[in-house]
Amino acid sequence: MRLADVIETSRAVGSTPGRKAKIAAVAELIRTAGPDEIHPVVGWLSGEPRQGRIGIGWRTLAAARPEPADQTSLSVGDVDAALTGLTTISGSGSTARRRDALVSLLGAATADEQDFLVRLITGELRQGALEGVATDAIALASDVPQTVVRRAVMLSGDLGATARAAMIDGADALEAFRLTVGRPIRPMLASPGESMAAAHAQLGPDLVVEHKLDGARIQVHRDGDDVTIVTRTLRDITSSVPELVELVRALPCTLVVLDGETLALNDSGRPRPFQETMSRFGSAEGELLLRPYFFDCLHLDGVDLLDEPLERRIAALDAVAGEHRIPAIIRPSAEQAQAHFEAAIDAGHEGAMAKALDSVYAAGRRGKSWLKIKPEHTLDLVVLAAEWGYGRRTGWLSNLHLGARDPDGGPPIMVGKTFKGLTDELLRWQTEEFPRHERDRDQHTVFLHPEIVVEIELDGVQTSSRYPGGVALRFARVLRYRPDKTAADADTIDSVRELRAGGPASS
Template structure:
């Protein structure tokens, strides 16, 4: 298969908003790829090389200056091999080696192929938001149930691996995936509820527990071997020694737990989220001593040889209580006074509560209604698209943020508003430095960036507007914090923004 086939498919995907058309385009390409090409097809069209990050950035690619080829001749397998060599380059002279490999590759690429590769390697191609569409396309190409594909992906955590199994081995191969100790699962996600009353009405038989402003963790233990992962499945075991020791001491032989971890103040209140996240990349002993992490577990997916994913939450919670002990997240099962739990959570400095249906299985990687989050302040996680230079006291700083919501059908983020409110001097300095490192282009007033940073925005709903392409605009938006543990694929969708419309008909 030629790279040009993938480029053509990518252009077709960008040209339509029809989910059905996107699925058909992807399924056709998957059916035409051989087994060796499948991983690259899936990876490229979900916005990343098969190797992940390969150590090259926007500026390196922009300075290549390669003249495009007249006719397409690059094979998909050949391109994947070169990118593998670029990613493997290390040591003295590696920067020059990477640049030479990329220059040769771009010289052999047509103009359309160069543009595709540039966007792929700088993270501007879909950013993984096409994941759901790709899963449906894999099911269509392999003629297998979509749920079988989703479950295999939940367990493998890798789209290319899931696609290869589906297309080459069908439903039987997909059924071969199981929970594997030491291989992280995609976390189950929650949906917002308008109020606690609404959430309790929807789930009258439920657990109501604290919603903490911490970092999501998933821990795996097999004997004395322990692994700790973030919500993006990045392993952080080496940075969180106190969590490793704690999990190793739990009363079990093997376990997989889902939870949150926080750094606490001396009086037991949560420190700012950014301080907790700083531990995930630090090995400095003084910081380890100052910011010990406390885990709060809320789900048990495996215990002593028994997988619990398909068991109802009621059963999983019983297993959790047996193993987690004092590290169980605060909450109650079918409480008589859920408002009291919400008040206690807020009084302790947390965000709100979660209301979880006791009959629900663990739907990894899915954002359904089985788990509902209740927060007094309405917030959305949005993607930063650009920032404008400030005025007055903010002269010299990138200030006014351009914000985008995720397109659920895999297109680029859809702009829904701007804000400069809620930014501290520290955040302004960080933004100004960081945005210029991920800059794609600029004009006199605005620096446009790769859509890879997620920021939590507090807002008073949305209003119908023709100013932005989504047909809505944020009302009284204010920055709460950046979310370094989230990818753009985790951002809220344009549908979530439209759901906050106040007293107006939603746009068609």
């Protein structure tokens, strides 16, 4: 299969409005791919090379980009092998050798192929917007039920590997996928809830209400003395959090997989700013100690608990890490649930979670068995551009262009602008950081590759013909940037539109 075939499908999917048509196009490409091409092809369409992050930035690629080839000649195998080669280059002289390898690859590519490869290598395609489409396309192409494919993707953490197994060996191969201690799985996410009273009425009396901490999501795996800790995006941070590793090694078990959050506290026991917690993920150094708060147990000493009801998983969690469990109350009355929510706010946390005690663990937002309730409307949006400021903000990148994720695989959809909430510290950070993500600029604006996620507080959403999604944010203001999230974690245009109807937002 040619690289050009993949690009043609990617372009067709991006320009096709209907989800069914997108799924059909991707499914046809998967059917056409050879056994060794399935994994890279599916990964590329969702922005994930088989080799993982290549670790090459825009400036390196720009310096290595030669004149494009006149005719297409690159195959999927050629590109996959070249990407593997790039990940193996290290040691003395590696910078020059990496540049030579890039020149060789890009020199064999046409202009369209160069653009695609640059976006793939730098992670611009890694929006996750196409993941749902690709998952359903795997099911269609392989004639395997969607539920089986989705579960296999959760357990493997690898869309391409799941596609290859489905196409070669079918449903039996996917049903054989098991949770493996030490191999991260994709996390279950909560849907937005309107209020604690509404959540209690929706889920019924058999629920647990937990504090929703202003921390960072972590997944912990322990096999004997071997401990692995990853973020919500499955990035390995084990070496940066030795205090968490030590704590997990001391738990009374041999094998365990835990889901939870971690954060730093001040001397009074209140959460420190989110950015201070995130700063520890890049370095083991620093005086701040992270504290874990676990809310789920997915495996304990040889027993998989994914398909067990949450109530049993909580019992396992209490048995192995009860003293580190997130503050929670089981089967509260509506009044008790509201009091627990208010206690979380008073303690400096974001809000509360309401979860059905009979819910099983499923990656992503599947149904409404987990609900998150916050006192204010917030959205996680993608920064599309920033305008140069004027007056007191002259010389700083200021007014942000904000986009919501297209759930059907298109580029983010602009829903508004704001400069409110930007402190001098954030203005300085933006002005330094945004040019590293620049894709274009004019006299007034720097346009960015859609990679940076910002949390926005707003009063609501109104119908508007000004923006392509038909809606615009009302009184939007910046709360904070979310380095723990990628564009794949941003809220969708559907979540924004729900606010117009008076429904909740996601965060």
